[in-house]
Amino acid sequence: MTSPELPGWRHVYSGKVRDLYVPSAATPGSADRMLVVASDRVSAFDHVLEPGIPGKGVLLTTLSLWWFDQLAGGDGGRGIPNHLAATAVLGDDDEPHSLVPDAVAGRAMVVRSLDMLPVECVVRGYLTGSGWSEYQAQGTVCGIPLPAGLGDGDRLPEPLFTPAYKAPMGEHDENISFEQTVELVGRERAEELRATSLEIYARAAATAERHGLILADTKFEFGLDAKGVLTLADEVLTSDSSRYWDAAAWQSGTTPAERMASFDKQIVRDWLAAHWDKQGTPPALPADIIERTAARYQELLERLTGI
Missing domain, CATH: 3.30.470.20 (ATP-grasp fold, B domain)
Structure with missing residues (x-):
């Protein structure tokens, strides 16, 4: 698994699907916000499989953001607190600047540290x-x-x-x-x-x-x-x-x-x-399985x- 280098952020952890970053200037344990990036990796039976599912990270992030909004009261229920944070800050020019680097736009969430x-x-x-x-x-x-x-x-x-x-x-x-x-x-x-x-x-x-x-x-x-x-x-x-x-x-x-x-x-x-007995390295996923998924x-x- 590889994680991209992102301006303004430092990579600290990779899970099976997501990569976690903290602000570059943050010291260990001091970050008040993080960047969660959903990759196109797919996992099953505790293994990351190859190849990934193209566009999967964007789909997962879009759906999560929609559900967070629903559960915040958009569905008529009580607001469930979530970890989302502001995705932009005001710069010296008083214009909003996105905290999400262009390289991961659409697949990343800025969140509060919990x-x-x-x-x-x-x-x-x-x-x-x-x-x-x-x-x-x-x-x-x-x-x-x-x-x-x-x-x-x-x-x-x-x-x-x-x-x-x-x-x-x-x-x-x-x-x-x-x-x-x-x-x-x-x-x-x-x-x-x-x-x-x-x-x-x-x-x-x-x-x-x-x-x-x-x-x-x-x-x-x-x-x-x-x-x-x-x-x-x-x-x-x-x-x-x-x-x-x-x-x-x-x-x-x-x-x-x-x-x-x-x-x-x-x-x-x-x-x-x-097609796998759960021993050793899993086989590569065929193209039709990737496309159907x-x-x-x-x-x-x-x-x-x-x-």
Whole structure:
């Protein structure tokens, strides 16, 4: 993975998809704002794959910004605090100057620095993926008992909050119970994380439904601002962090594949699962998989936002 050099910013971290920068003049730990750049990299099964998805970074950033605006009260609900900061400053000429370098325009967000919480807040509204595998074996999802007789792709009786511990870089995240979340962040904060995550999911699922989509599951990350306010951070409700399905296909489909017509990277996951044993370096993605994935990302953005 390579990250571009950007004027006015210093690279400090690269995740599987995003690159993080702080102002060039900032000393360690002193930056009050950061630049989050979404690359075209795509990951699956904890590996970054080659090649990337052209235009993916712009699509993810555009969708995140749209959802941040919706959740700030644009959908009629209460405003959920988020980490977005001003993208321009006044220069000596009293004219606004963009903080986003031209090289990453459209794929970058200027954000406030937060004290990030070590919990990935997953909400599942439908039974699929790793949850379906666990349910088949034990009748549970992340240790939570479920009624018998559910099928792959079925709607759950109610959305489930299934947190994960965000492991240090290079290690795998680990599903944890709510009580383990309490041990990490305290009971009051854990209950706030659960309530806020379920609220955001419910609002987003309702929005998706109005656009003929199902939000099957998603994950959120939160941090605390300087006043200790719980603040939504990172990406939100994108094709990388969520499973979106076509509602009409789900209602009429008779097999899991027909029901779960997805607008996310499930195309990549399915191809990789069929062509790789998860040992060694993953194979390169074929051109048709890249094209189909890019098209589904674009279609999701258009259906939700009209952009």
